[in-house]
Amino acid sequence: MSQQNITISKGVDWLLIWLYLVLCGIGIMSIFAATYREGDDVIQGFFSLKTDYSRQSLYLLLGIVIGTVILLTDSKFFTATANLFYFFGILLMLLVFPFHSRVKGTESIIKFGAFNLQPAELCKVFVNLALAKYLSRLETNFHNIRSQLIAASIALLPAALSIMQSEMGLALVYFSFFLVMYREGLPSAILIIGFSAIVLVVATLLLDPNVLAIIITAIALVALWLLRKQIKRSRELLFLIVGLWVLCVGIQRFAVPFFFNKVLKPYQVQRVYVLVGKDYQPQNAELSDEDYRKMEEKKRATSYNVKQSKIAIGSGGFHGKGLLNGTQTRYDFVPEQRTDFIFCTVGEGFGFVGSFVLLSLYTFLLFRIVTVAERQRSVFSRCYAYGVASVIFFHVVINMGMTIGLMPVIGIPLPFLSYGGTALITFTILLFILIKLDADRQMVLR
């Protein structure tokens, strides 16, 4: 082992750090704009820790401290403790079941005094580490189906636990790790199948079942005709296409309705329906009055949320109204506007220009992470880096898509911008571990 300089800054990718600080700064500014009332004493608010923007600044400070600590840590620490942390994370999640406190309708939060901890958030880091560790093992051959399955279960175990804690949004985030697996050799067929499945499900929701069945049949017939030469040569192709057709229709006819009626809770179904613009009528579901009321409430709340969010963002126009002039975000028209809908402040305040800049910043961040990922020598670091990129990518797309009505309303934060200690610190840790690993990229870790 060569002597390393203990200087923190050697090899550190300063671009990532600057991007991180800029995004956090935008976050604090947006939170400030969303909660500012005329005549508030800004300086006092800043130091009194009663206002959200001051708290967010505190979290940022905390994050920087933790980040510095991480940078001081030896990279080997992470590879060594990856699996440990993973089990620790799973344990935390299991602890939620007996100890959770009801906060905002989710059952996944443990309260520590004034602070809320959501283990599912922290687990993102741990899963990333564990997955990277697993994929970097010399014995792993990712073309092996067994390896693929093990990798998938590592990623999805916390997701399953999350679902049991009725935190659907967070559970979905773990699916982002499939991108990592894709990079490491998961056959792209899986990705394509996954994508098609989503399209099929959405189509089932949007279109009348019979129409969809006819479309699927039509596609199958066209495929049969186009590939008739190949079919003549090998019967298997014919069976494949027919089998696929059966599968699609089966999913469309049976699996999706079953899933939506029996597995998902009504309000979740409602949310999806709100997205596609349809009204949900529960069939043969014996909804109790309580459930029905909650469902109606959620429906109203959801469509109200999205409607207000679209109005807020839409009213920004091309160049926005100015940060403190946002009438929608300043006056509480957009619910959750400091957390999940923080993008509305940017959209309303800075308009299309601002949104474009923010998106570009994220794109730039992600591209940078991918570049950093590719220049890693060790598989562990590379996997981990792609994990960071995927998680951030997933969050950004879903969160921003939610605010403009392209995605169902899933409560996940916008990285670095949304108000929330756990989220900010989780992303900070996620990023800084990457920076540290990258700083030590000359070393080959296992």
Next chain:
Amino acid sequence: MPVFNQSRQTVIRLIVVAAFLILLVRLFTLQVLSKGYQTQAMDNAVYKKVIYPDRGIIYDRKARPILSNTIIYDLMVTPAEVKNIDTAYLCNLVGIDTAEFHRRIVTAIFKNKSFRPSVFEDLLPPGLQAKLEENIWRFPGFTLVERPIRNYPSNVGAHILGYIGEVDSNILRRSNFYYQLGDYVGRAGLEATYERVLMGQRGTSFLIKDNKNRIQGSFENGIWDTAAIAGRNLKTSLDVDLQQLAEKLMKNKVGAIVAIEPKTGGILAMTSGPDYSPNDLTGPDKQKNYSKLVLDVSGPLLNRAIKGQYPPGSTFKPLGGLVALDEGVITADYGYPCNGAYRACTGLTVKCEHSEPGHAANLRLAMAHSCNSYFSHVFRLSVDNPEYHSTKVGLMKWKNYMNAFGLGHRLEVDLPSEDMGNIPDSTTKNKEFAGRYNSCSMVTLGIGQDRITATPLQLANAMCIIANKGFYYVPHFVEKIEGEKPTDTILNKYRRKHEVLTHVSDAAFESIILGMQDVVESGTAVAARIPGIDICAKTGTAQNRRVLDGRVVELPNNSMFVCFAPREDPKIAIAVVVENAGFGATWAAPIGSLLVEKYLNDTLRPERVKKMEEIAAKDLMPSYLIREQFKADSMRAQDWFKRTNDSNYIKKFLHPGYAGEQKKKQTDPPPANTNRGEKHGVMDDPRKTITMTKKRASRIS
């Protein structure tokens, strides 16, 4: 390393870019392309509060306000803030029961959400408002909010000033949606004619509200706010004292009085009987009172001064005389041997009140004695004027004179819905007589009967023309608009001098004027004499026919009187019409005379005060009104029953002793010395009919 790492990296980058592009496109659509969101955001967050300006005040000629603004209070409630109040106590104060209380709260929540204020009880009477002010601290969630309304300091001029009401869809459309729902607009009288001037300009203040509709402050520091501009005041030519006297004299009578200042055309007083108190149509009982007035068959809302079309009767004679003089068919010395009737038309006799010889030996005497034969003949001479070679042409020429006098067309006074009276001409006569007629067919035109009708305003205006010897200004109320600008063209037509008959010789006018003075000095209107003032007048007793119960009935004559005074430099011209009252000299003349005295002398002599009280106390309401009211009420009750199967209304009519059934038809005004005397028996007074039945109804049910 797996084989595809390079391309996979690129694929991942591409996925990122693709996703972000989709987001970007969507953002572009939302933010740049859809304009609707800006408006929606504004709608959400910005509350456009309308600031209503003060409406203009109307003053009389001595700068005393006759129509002003005052504040009345509404009781507002914010249901979300109503906690722990003594409901019973509040209900007791307001005069409702607790069920009604809850109903109102629920309605407020339903209409306006529970955290916004709604009207709980509007237009509080002052007593209630005072009590609530004292106790409002006991009722959290309730507040008193001011509202400006019109008030009438001297309580006169109901028909002139009009009233305001909320806009309806017609008005909204006609104004091209300049008005908004909830605006008040003048609906009658001067309020309507001068709406644009009186209403001022709305202001708007833009306020920011949060998602619970609570006001958070002003939008962009108020740079978009516009200030309200108060309505402009009007100065009229009315004289409040004269108006009050006129209204007092017209109490319990059907008819009208119009008094004009000849030199300017400014109207000094105008009243129509039956009348109502203008304060009735403003304030808390506005709706209730309006319904009562509308259902009253005696028509208190009708302004007879500009809408009553009466045959002028003998008051027409000065005009007829002047026309004849100007045409040259008679001279002032022309006499007619009337022996009690005009028989020169075969098959037709026009009776005259006088039969002694020489009562129509010349124009002045004929006028003083109001000789029907004289003026019938004079009319025939005018239309049969050989110069015109044909009666038809003569009639048209006569009509032109009448139009010059302001009869037969609208004078365009500044009140809405003026009627124009009627002057027959060749066309109408052709139709009436199928082309074959002569001056005898319409001889009664000469004495102001036949089909000629005029409004009291036209009669007064005709007097102005005679008083001025040939010119007039269009009768109007408003002399000046405060802060008048060149764009205020509405008053221009009142400032133009109309020299319609100035070509008629001074001598002709003199004859007529002197004749009219003789009427007062020695003729039919001696009762109207005022020492020290030269009044020129003419009495009229016009026939009054009406269709009642399907038959044409001859009712007591309409008592009419026109005058101007003083003869030299006239300052006032008056027309008085009292329906159903008999001779002109009996009622109309004393009224006119009192008004002249009051205006010119500023005061009434004590014996005149007595006369005034006597006239004011006199009830000359036609007796047929009782029956007409009964018919209208019962038809309405029948209608109601047919629609709702609710017989409450009808029960009133089954109760014995109901006013309409008991009252016998009277053709003369009740003599003054019945035991009912000055007090109006409820049986007689048709206006009491409605309240009467309500009381009876409550006794029945």
